[in-house]
Amino acid sequence: MKIVVCVKQVPDSDAALAVNADRTWIVDSGINFELNPYDRYALEEALRIKEAGEGEVVAVSLGPARAAQVLKTCLATGADRAIHLKDEAFQGGDPWANAQALAAAIRTVEPDLVLCGFQANDDTLAQTPVLLAEMLGMPHATGAMKIEKTDTGVRVARELEADRREVVDLPLPAVITVQTGINEPRYASIKGIMAAKRKEMKTPGPADLGIDPSQVGAAGSRLRFFDLAVPPKKEGGEVLTGSTEEIAVALVKRIRENTGVL
Amino acid sequence: MDFRLNDEQEMLRQMVADFADQVLAPEVMKRDREGSFPHAEIAHAGELGLLGMIVPEEWGGSGLDTVSYAVALMEIARVCPSSAVTLSVSNSVCAYPIWRFGNKEQKERYLRPLASGKIIGGFCLTEPQAGSDATNQKTRAVRQGDHYVLNGTKVWVTNAHVGKVFIVIAVTDPQAARGGISAFIVTPDMPGFSFSIKEEKMGLRASCTSSVVLDDCQVPVANLLGKEGDGMRIPLNALDGGRIGIAAQSVGIATGAYEEAVKYARERTAFGKPIAQHQAIAFQIADCATEIDAARLLTLRAASRRDEDHDGVGPEAAMAKLYASEMCNRVAYKAVQIHGGYGYSRDYPVERFYRDARVTSLYEGTSEVQRIVISRAVLAG
Ligand SMILES: Cc1cc2nc3c(=O)[nH]c(=O)nc-3n(C[C@H](O)[C@H](O)[C@H](O)COP(=O)(O)OP(=O)(O)OC[C@H]3O[C@@H](n4cnc5c(N)ncnc54)[C@H](O)[C@@H]3O)c2cc1C
Numbered sequence: 325m326k327i328v329v330c331v332k333q334v335p336d337s338d339a340a341l342a343v344n345a346d347r348t349w350i351v352d353s354g355i356n357f358e359l360n361p362y363d364r365y366a367l368e369e370a371l372r373i374k375e376a377g378e379g380e381v382v383a384v385s386l387g388p389a390r391a392a393q394v395l396k397t398c399l400a401t402g403a404d405r406a407i408h409l410k411d412e413a414f415q416g417g418d419p420w421a422n423a424q425a426l427a428a429a430i431r432t433v434e435p436d437l438v439l440c441g442f443q444a445n446d447d448t449l450a451q452t453p454v455l456l457a458e459m460l461g462m463p464h465a466t467g468a469m470k471i472e473k474t475d476t477g478v479r480v481a482r483e484l485e486a487d488r489r490e491v492v493d494l495p496l497p498a499v500i501t502v503q504t505g506i507n508e509p510r511y512a513s514i515k516g517i518m519a520a521k522r523k524e525m526k527t528p529g530p531a532d533l534g535i536d537p538s539q540v541g542a543a544g545s546r547l548r549f550f551d552l553a554v555p556p557k558k559e560g561g562e563v564l565t566g567s568t569e570e571i572a573v574a575l576v577k578r579i580r581e582n583t584g585v586l
Numbered sequence: 587m588d589f590r591l592n593d594e595q596e597m598l599r600q601m602v603a604d605f606a607d608q609v610l611a612p613e614v615m616k617r618d619r620e621g622s623f624p625h626a627e628i629a630h631a632g633e634l635g636l637l638g639m640i641v642p643e644e645w646g647g648s649g650l651d652t653v654s655y656a657v658a659l660m661e662i663a664r665v666c667p668s669s670a671v672t673l674s675v676s677n678s679v680c681a682y683p684i685w686r687f688g689n690k691e692q693k694e695r696y697l698r699p700l701a702s703g704k705i706i707g708g709f710c711l712t713e714p715q716a717g718s719d720a721t722n723q724k725t726r727a728v729r730q731g732d733h734y735v736l737n738g739t740k741v742w743v744t745n746a747h748v749g750k751v752f753i754v755i756a757v758t759d760p761q762a763a764r765g766g767i768s769a770f771i772v773t774p775d776m777p778g779f780s781f782s783i784k785e786e787k788m789g790l791r792a793s794c795t796s797s798v799v800l801d802d803c804q805v806p807v808a809n810l811l812g813k814e815g816d817g818m819r820i821p822l823n824a825l826d827g828g829r830i831g832i833a834a835q836s837v838g839i840a841t842g843a844y845e846e847a848v849k850y851a852r853e854r855t856a857f858g859k860p861i862a863q864h865q866a867i868a869f870q871i872a873d874c875a876t877e878i879d880a881a882r883l884l885t886l887r888a889a890s891r892r893d894e895d896h897d898g899v900g901p902e903a904a905m906a907k908l909y910a911s912e913m914c915n916r917v918a919y920k921a922v923q924i925h926g927g928y929g930y931s932r933d934y935p936v937e938r939f940y941r942d943a944r945v946t947s948l949y950e951g952t953s954e955v956q957r958i959v960i961s962r963a964v965l966a967g
Pocket residue numbers: 448450485
């Protein structure tokens with residue numbers, strides 16, 4: 325099976341974020357980036373499917389030069405080759421524009437399966453994979469907690485609310501977004517890290533993929549951030565004072581009035 | 587001169603840091619409290635290639651340079667100093683000398699399982715009367731047919747009980763002063779080999795240390811490492827690499843303690859502001875940051891020199907080990923100081939770092955021994 329995994333470089337979960345001067349995005353200099361945590365599970369799932377049979381895992385990422393780091397991590401962890409959409413024309417896009425570019429790159433691979441993370445940890449839109457599936461003309465399933473091969477394609481258990489699962493069958497090729505907890509992602513081994521530099525990493529531009537640059541990146545976007553702000557700090561809670569008994573009485577009163585629990 | 591890690595070294599650092607934070611960290615306090623060895627975690631480290639770091643791939647190792655090796659140990663020690671010494675000893679004073687001085691059969695039999703992470707190993711040099719005075723060896727090895735018969739006691743053996751291969755230093759010819767010393771590859775299943783009870787240590791409580799008793803221990807002649815009477819060449823060369831490992835461990839311990847101190851200093855308020863904003867605390871943090879960086883650079887320089895010349899790194903390794911180990915004790919002391927009374931509580935990681943730090947200026951050559959090595963090199967010129 326030939327599997328594409330879409331991976332995104334996102335700010336480290338504990339990076340200190342600040343809004344930029346035009347309030348359109350965060351200041352992305354001076355912070356650390358990481359592989360979107362959801363995508364680690366997608367990569368692991370792809371590697372397991374490959375190892376159970378045979379085939380190839382191709383990691384694809386759209387992002388600036390620094391995003392090469394997450395592709396190298398994928399190669400070190402076991403992906404066979406990588407495609408990095410780092411051309412300036414691809415940058416600054418919304419999910420629609422990004423899906424356009426990713427779809428064009430993925431078509432060149434002709435995969436049997438496309439795995440994505442459930443959502444990206446930075447904007448949490450969860451839109452790109454579904455748009456991508458439409459553009460590729462493939463069926464899709466989101467929030468996969470289990471993926472099994474069947475005679476006709478794959479069977480996916482989707483996570484619903486309250487621990488419920490929905491099980492769907494899809495023909496291949498298909499796009500599936502992977503939920504965290506589906507597996508336990510491995511670490512890159514040292515041998516994998518040493519081998520990564522010998523693996524292929526392509527960097528096609530719009531012309532190589534036959535795309536009109538006005539359809540991708542900032543130019544091709546329909547969605548714009550125009551006012552990003554840090555949420556106001558919550559007002560400090562109320563501190564009750566007095567004797568233990570007074571405090572207890574005041575506390576019960578407030579719980580009764582404000583929550584209806586008692 | 588380039589002070590940055592290359593792409594592979596940085597990726598390795600990141601991987602080992604994630605492994606340390608996600609796999610070693612969760613039970614590190616529990617292991618310290620219970621004195622329990624991290625069997626599953628060390629096996630996992632072996633699968634990732636952390637037990638054969640400097641052994642070439644043809645022998646099942648990871649084929650890393652010494653700089654990468656030091657960087658990896660720093661990240662491990664930042665979280666779990668006990669795991670760091672376990673890995674350092676197995677890599678640098680067990681696997682490495684077998685690779686450097688062993689023959690093909692010995693490498694196939696002992697190095698491959700060590701380097702591929704299936705087993706760990708140790709190194710038996712120290713004896714009750716032979717610590718700093720390491721050449722004052724009493725353990726005897728007498729050849730009888732196709733075996734050597736070893737008698738003696740080795741003390742302070744890291745990876746005792748959990749290790750499956752040990753390099754044992756013993757005297758083959760008592761008449762021949764320094765030249766009469768030889769090295770052997772010994773396994774605990776050989777007749778006459780036994781471990782004593784575990785040492786109750788101040789720190790590194792999740793590493794396993796005990797004496798080894800050799801009572802007519804039967805070691806096949808095929809297990810002589812190098813030549814008979816090779817002397818202190820093998821242990822001293824191994825210790826140069828070992829000292830880089832302990833220097834890296836010291837940098838890691840200091841970094842771990844320092845990070846806790848910085849976090850605490852930002853959160854704890856006294857006299858109406860975070861203590862980090864009192865200059866007396868801020869300056870201690872500045873000193874720690876500077877000293878850690880200095881030790882890191884000394885350690886990486888020694889490592890990089892060893893990559894150029896596997897035999898000529900003695901003084902640089904001694905300097906790195908001396909400075910890093912003493913630095914890590916100073917930093918751990920300050921980290922406790924910055925925590926106030928809480929730094930004295932077992933609930934805070936700095937209390938453990940403080941105990942773990944103490945041994946770094948003692949083992950693999952005390953600070954005094956490092957100063958002997960350094961001053962001899964300086965004054966010889
Ligand atoms: C980041 C994130 C966090 C979340 N956190 C929580 C949480 O903490 N707890 C929780 O319970 N849930 C959570 N949810 C789930 C969220 O509540 C659901 O996504 C939401 O209820 C919408 O359901 P859906 O995604 O299945 O959309 P759908 O039900 O598929 O709806 C999509 C759109 O289709 C149209 N549509 C659907 N049905 C009809 C219809 N019958 N008639 C006309 N139009 C229709 C509507 O325009 C609708 O907006 C979260 C979701 C996200 C993305």
